[in-house]
Amino acid sequence: MKAVAYYKSLPIDHVDALQDVELPAPTPGPRDLLVEVKAISVNPVDTKIRRNVAPEDGAAKVxxxxxxxxxxxxxxxxxxxxPGDRVYYAGAINRxxxxxxxxxxxxxxxxxMP
Known part of the structure; x- marks a missing residue:
């Protein structure tokens, strides 16, 4: 699946700050929903994590x-x-x-989703 991720905490104006990547499709756990994402927001927590949290070695961080x-x-x-339900959420930053x-x-x- 396509995703936007980073491999290293870089200034946002760096060409590699965010990259288009291909990742394996996730598999839902027992209480999980697999959601086809239609809309996403960018919030201050996203920018702070990208700036301050380095991904594990060699891993893409989404x-x-x-x-x-x-x-x-x-x-x-x-x-x-x-399946088929329209949903919205603020997920968990530990995932x-x-x-x-x-x-x-x-x-x-x-x-x-209303």
């Missing part, structure tokens, strides 16, 4: 946690949503961000 989209698949213990085509998020922090 930012962006405020997202909306359509549920494509659900984990085995999901009870609140089903991979949503600046990507697909994102996994815990159903307990997701709302139905």
């Amino acid at each position: 930012l962006g946690w405020d997202a909306s989209g359509i549920v494509k698949a659900v984990g085995s213990e999901v009870s609140l949503f089903q 991979v961000g949503a600046n990507s085509e697909l994102h996994v998020v815990d159903e307990r922090i997701v709302g139905r």
Whole structure:
């Protein structure tokens, strides 16, 4: 899947500050939704993390946690949503961000899109 990520904390005006990358599609855990991301925001926390949190060696770090989209698949213990539901959420910064085509998020922090 396509994503926007960084490999090193660089000034935002550096050509490699953010890069288009190809990553494996994520797999939802038991309470996760797999969301096809349709919209994403950039917030101060995104800029602070990019500037101050280095990715693990050689790994791409994907930012962006405020997202909306359509549920494509659900984990085995999901009870609140089903594929096709339109959702929005502010994900968890201790997980991979949503600046990507697909994102996994815990159903307990997701709302139905009005």
